[in-house]
Amino acid sequence: MTRLMASLSLAVAALFVLSLLVGPASIAPLDSLAGLFGGGDGPVAMVMREIRLPRAILAAMIGASLGLAGAAMQGYLRNPLAEPGLIGVSGSAALGAVIAIQTGLSASFALGLPLMALAGALGGVLLVLALAGPRGGSLVLILAGIAISAMAGALTQLVLNLSQNPFAVNEIVFWMMGSLADRSMTHLWLALPFTLLGWVLLASLGRGLDALTLGEDAAEAMGIHLSRLRLVLILGTACVVGAGTAVAGAIGFVGLVVPHLLRPWVGAQPSRLLWASALGGAAMLLAADLAVRLVLPERDLKLGVLTALVGAPLFLHLIYKTRREMP
């Protein structure tokens, strides 16, 4: 248990440092650390503080958010297929963000972008939970997810196609696949408050989710207010997914893969899976962001491409397993 926490933390720390040391500008490791911590505002300090540091922090932060949101949704719906990207929450958040940018709201009001993405994510979660019902049967959940993803994706493309800006259409890929290239501290400050709030909300769900494994009646008997639990889950997920998507686009599969891999290690206990998935998600996204910089450094390969390459086969495996379990 503590060994798992120690090894996951170590992995996150190592990947974080590695992320600071990798980039198109070849700067010696010692020079880069000097640039990061030392004074001065030369080119090296600028690269380290304004380009690599926000990128590494955002990767860890958004990865943790996605892992946490995935674990919480899976715990509440008692369904391993629940994941913010797959069920359309990320897509809805991207729609909100695109509307904020295209209407000029994000330019006139700093918090317009994360708030609109949050509103989009909130709409997505509410729709999924309303359509899938409290028990969230796999088939209904996936159908609802497909419907919401398709609708959000189509509206996002429509908004970008209607834009009078010649570059807007090319941005469809970013909003669908996500990227951390050239993000700045400004983006970090935009996303941080909502992310922290979401983490606090989701982390408070541990006891309730543990009780829920015994069934809804048993959980109610143990003094868990299910409607309150549900509300906290909705708000927490919307906060973390909205904030993350607003600055990095919709990154899928992290919330699916990480809880699935870590579940055996925590004895399938939802409360322990929450923090483990947060650390695991941070490690996975840091690794994916390192990979896009190492594999095709010139091409701005999108993060979602890598996470989907890892996540899609696992998803197929889950469907196969679910089908076998169905009567």
Next chain:
Amino acid sequence: MRPSRIIPWLAALALAGAAAHADIPKRVVSVNLCTDQLAMLVAGPGQLVSVTPLAANPRTSAMAEEAAAIPVNHARAEEVYLLKPDLVIAGRFTDRATVDMLRRLGIRVEEFAPAYALSDVPDRLTRIGALLGQEARAAELVDRFNAQLAELSSSTQDRPQAALYYANGYTSGDASLAGQILRAAGFDNVATGMGYGAIGALPLELLAMADPDVVVTGNPYPGASRSEAIMDHPVVTALKRGRVTGTVTDRNWVCGTPYVLQAVEDLVALRRAVEAGQ
């Protein structure tokens, strides 16, 4: 010679002239922003019957006023065919399906490659002049272009380092029209030193490390976009702080027309400002 004898002689001359100019197109349609402007420069009255909407947009076109009077087409085969053109001029990167369709319908389509150097401008002018039967007008434009370019590109010893930086973090090296404009104005392009030929993505980190004297950024279009937000990144802002900065005005930079000289002239003024600041 008696007048009665002159008349048939003149008539014969006119007929011969008409025969020689039988292939001068009377209805020309342009389906590309750059050919729009080339055609507007040389075409005779009423010869050019349609241009693209971009040609009438002052952001993208240096001849927006002239284009406002000409009907627009959206480079779709059907609408172009209905204009009954005897010549269609297109860009090399005009949709293949459209060009092939027009050719199948028996319409003559001439394609123009984009300009990659300032020396391509006289070349394109001469060709459009020949196609439209306006050789004299084209030759006049070529002469004027060459004279003005020679005047602008006076040699300079001190060449400041400049970087072009556009939406999505793209830059241009010397093998592009924009790179050539920069060179002609007396700047050294940092992208060329890094091995960029034509156009390519310049990672923000490399731009920061290159630390150029001048950053020339693109001019954002209306309707915000994420792609253009990169030009407001704190690193770019820091590179511009306290220094002379330039802007790529697309209308003068995109097409190989004599209007590129306006871009060169703006950059020469920029270089003078850099020198004055040093």
